[in-house]
Amino acid sequence: MTAYLANTAAWPLLLPALAAVLLALVGHYRLGAWINVLISLATFAVALSFVVWRPAPGIYLRVDDLNIFLIILNTFVGATTSIFSKDYIGHELETGRLTPTFLRFYHAMYQLLMFAMNLALLANNIGLIWVAVELATLTTVLMVGLYRTHQAIEAAWKYFILGSVGIALALFGTTIVYLAAQPTFGEAGLQAMAWDHLLAQAASLDPTLLNLAFVFLLLGYGTKVGLVPLHAWLPDAHAEGPTPISAVLSGLLLNVALYAVLRFKMILAANEAALAPGPLMMMMGLLSLGFAGLMLYRRRDIKRLFAYSSIEHMGLIAFAFGLGGPLANFAGLLHMAMHSLTKSAIFFTVGQISQVKGTQRIADIRGLTQSHPALGWALVLGVAAIIGLPPFGVFMSEFLLATATIAAQPWLALPLVSGLLLGFGALVWRLQGLAFGATEGPHVKAKASNFPIWSHLSLVLVAGIYLPPPLVVWFQNVAQMLGEG
Amino acid sequence: MFHGLDLDIAHLLAGSLVLVSFMLLYQGRLLGVINIFAFHAWVLAAAVAWQAFIQGAPHLYITAAIALLFKGAFIPYVFHRLVRRMGLHRQIETVVGIGLTMLLGVALVALSIVIILKATRNTELLLLAREDVAFALSVVLLGLLMMVTRRNAVSQVIGFMSLENGLILAATGAKGMPLVVEISIAFSVLIAIIVIGIFLFRIRERFDTVDVEVLDTYRGEKP
Numbered sequence: 001m002t003a004y005l006a007n008t009a010a011w012p013l014l015l016p017a018l019a020a021v022l023l024a025l026v027g028h029y030r031l032g033a034w035i036n037v038l039i040s041l042a043t044f045a046v047a048l049s050f051v052v053w054r055p056a057p058g059i060y061l062r063v064d065d066l067n068i069f070l071i072i073l074n075t076f077v078g079a080t081t082s083i084f085s086k087d088y089i090g091h092e093l094e095t096g097r098l099t100p101t102f103l104r105f106y107h108a109m110y111q112l113l114m115f116a117m118n119l120a121l122l123a124n125n126i127g128l129i130w131v132a133v134e135l136a137t138l139t140t141v142l143m144v145g146l147y148r149t150h151q152a153i154e155a156a157w158k159y160f161i162l163g164s165v166g167i168a169l170a171l172f173g174t175t176i177v178y179l180a181a182q183p184t185f186g187e188a189g190l191q192a193m194a195w196d197h198l199l200a201q202a203a204s205l206d207p208t209l210l211n212l213a214f215v216f217l218l219l220g221y222g223t224k225v226g227l228v229p230l231h232a233w234l235p236d237a238h239a240e241g242p243t244p245i246s247a248v249l250s251g252l253l254l255n256v257a258l259y260a261v262l263r264f265k266m267i268l269a270a271n272e273a274a275l276a277p278g279p280l281m282m283m284m285g286l287l288s289l290g291f292a293g294l295m296l297y298r299r300r301d302i303k304r305l306f307a308y309s310s311i312e313h314m315g316l317i318a319f320a321f322g323l324g325g326p327l328a329n330f331a332g333l334l335h336m337a338m339h340s341l342t343k344s345a346i347f348f349t350v351g352q353i354s355q356v357k358g359t360q361r362i363a364d365i366r367g368l369t370q371s372h373p374a375l376g377w378a379l380v381l382g383v384a385a386i387i388g389l390p391p392f393g394v395f396m397s398e399f400l401l402a403t404a405t406i407a408a409q410p411w412l413a414l415p416l417v418s419g420l421l422l423g424f425g426a427l428v429w430r431l432q433g434l435a436f437g438a439t440e441g442p443h444v445k446a447k448a449s450n451f452p453i454w455s456h457l458s459l460v461l462v463a464g465i466y467l468p469p470p471l472v473v474w475f476q477n478v479a480q481m482l483g484e485g
Numbered sequence: 486m487f488h489g490l491d492l493d494i495a496h497l498l499a500g501s502l503v504l505v506s507f508m509l510l511y512q513g514r515l516l517g518v519i520n521i522f523a524f525h526a527w528v529l530a531a532a533v534a535w536q537a538f539i540q541g542a543p544h545l546y547i548t549a550a551i552a553l554l555f556k557g558a559f560i561p562y563v564f565h566r567l568v569r570r571m572g573l574h575r576q577i578e579t580v581v582g583i584g585l586t587m588l589l590g591v592a593l594v595a596l597s598i599v600i601i602l603k604a605t606r607n608t609e610l611l612l613l614a615r616e617d618v619a620f621a622l623s624v625v626l627l628g629l630l631m632m633v634t635r636r637n638a639v640s641q642v643i644g645f646m647s648l649e650n651g652l653i654l655a656a657t658g659a660k661g662m663p664l665v666v667e668i669s670i671a672f673s674v675l676i677a678i679i680v681i682g683i684f685l686f687r688i689r690e691r692f693d694t695v696d697v698e699v700l701d702t703y704r705g706e707k708p
Contacts, residue, residue: 127663157638161632161641161645164645165629165632165645165648168625168645168648168649168652169625171652171656172621172622172625172652172655175618175652175655175656175659175662176618178659178662179605179618179659182659182660182661190663192661193662193663206605208603208604208605208606209604209605211604212600212601212604
């Protein structure tokens with residue numbers, strides 16, 4: 001036990017786990033909210049310390065080049081979301097949408113979700129990754145249903161059914177990976193499920209079984225990523241749950257599921273005889289991009305609008321990793337980080353907007369830059385960043401991706417760029433109505449802190465203008481590690 | 486390593502699970518579905534216990550016990566109470582007819598057997614695992630089929646649990662797969678049931694029915 005404690009890799013798991021128990025016991029919601037913020041910040045600090053003191057890899061947990069940045073991103077967005085959530089839930093209590101009892105549950109679930117996501121990122125065991133993603137699914141299902149309205153229950157039910165089926169397929173895929181590894185590893189069970197051992201022995205694993213496993217894993221975890229045609233749960237779950245959860249879902253959980261796919265893709269890529277996982281991912285990515293781009297035009301609910309935008313961007317990222325090669329992988333990694341930061345900032349803004357306006361209907365929200373300048377301009381900047389306008393970081397990753405595509409597969413650049421333009425057009429069109437023009441509706445003042453929004457947007461801006469050289473070198477290393485498509 | 490008879494019995498039990506999955510597909514009454522699901526769990530328990538015996542892996546007995554007591558007794562009991570207390574519709578609305586569902590089921594079983602036997606053709610895998618995985622995939626796909634062809638929340642949940650039974654069959658058939666996974670399956674099923682329980686009550690509370698059909702009218706996207 002002490003050996004586990006001494007290994008700092010376990011700390012980003014222990015802190016949220018303890019906090020979840022503590023928060024379930026703390027009755028007062030304001031105290032609960034503060035504990036939530038403090039623990040989230042502490043977890044972020046621990047994750048940041050991994051840059052300097054990297055824990056030694058073990059058979060269960062492992063910190064390597066690939067997951068270290070996701071861990072830091074995860075805990076950072078987790079911490080800023082907890083700050084946003086503190087103000088957000090105060091408002092929900094005032095309007096009576098939530099009661100203090102529910103908040104106790106909400107805070108405990110929030111930390112449990114952070115635990116599950118950190119576990120999925122840190123796990124070195126493919127079974128453990130699966131358990132963590134399942135736990136994350138169940139906690140988010142409960143949170144999506146928190147408001148107990150018709151729509152919230154429908155959304156949670158749909159999410160639960162589709163998410164469970166996805167997760168079940170992923171487990172089947174995991175079992176088959178084990179079967180593929182069994183002849184190589186004999187009956188040394190744990191090694192046959194440890195990711196680093198699997199990667200080292202990838203060449204000797206049975207290729208046909210690996211192919212079969214990857215199809216199940218891509219479909220299973222792909223459901224959680226929200227790739228078309230497995231995306232049906234995503235817009236509802238984003239629209240009906242509390243906004244901090246929408247931010248975490250979009251910014252973090254989708255990344256975590258994609259990360260699981262990447263881990264398996266690396267094993268397949270290291271086996272010469274197995275099928276190339278790239279084309280499958282590229283196809284699903286382009287499908288998601290185009291479909292979500294079209295769907296964006298028909299949205300009437302502001303949170304659903306940005307949920308579809310998340311499908312679009314996850315499609316882009318899947319496409320980038322599917323294309324493979326140093327440049328596209330670099331673009332994919334950068335886009336993961338940029339999308340996560342930008343989209344959660346947008347959800348922070350949208351959450352406050354729907355609170356001050358008392359509605360999520362796009363038609364009822366007009367002229368925000370007039371009535372609520374800070375929120376209105378934050379939305380304008382957030383949307384400008386997400387549609388990929390320079391000088392924001394998203395522009396850089398999309399530009400890199402387009403360049404890589406033209407270099408490797410010129411024909412694929414056509415659907416890629418048209419998908420991007422579709423999304424661009426839809427969001428700009430919607431933004432005009434939301435942000436400009438005459439205002440109408442109630443004029444409640446926004447009370448929440450704007451720190452989370454601005455911290456995210458400024459990071460995205462800085463990343464677009466100047467990436468520090470060590471970061472670039474690190475991104476290049478990981479891109480190398482991810483290999484060809 | 487294994488005797489012929491050992492394998493035969495393992496295949497018999499795994500094959501029976503597929504048959505019971507078919508029985509779930511053609512049940513038209515809610516209570517019937519719940520009873521057959523209990524039977525499904527018993528067959529799974531027997532199959533897992535047999536695996537534990539022939540593999541000499543005592544920890545699998547725990548998985549078998551969980552299947553027998555939790556899924557084979559406790560869950561059916563809870564569902565029976567639920568149906569009675571809420572006075573649910575006893576008939577199940579299906580999306581496609583029974584005949585077509587059965588044909589689809591047969592096609593899915595054929596598909597999974599072809600896929601798995603082909604994919605494992607050149608491996609040194611034990612015969613045991615090969616056929617077991619094929620049967621397990623059949624149970625998984627039949628569970629999926631049940632979920633998409635039923636409109637009632639209870640029967641969708643039962644479809645999901647029969648699907649999970651297939652996963653457990655696969656995991657226990659893979660010789661030496663670490664215990665981590667088995668515990669996790671039991672654990673996840675447990676949580677899933679709690680979630681399901683909450684949802685069933687909530688759906689009932691709001692809609693006076695557990696037919697998921699009713700939920701669909703409340704699309705979040707209204708003009």
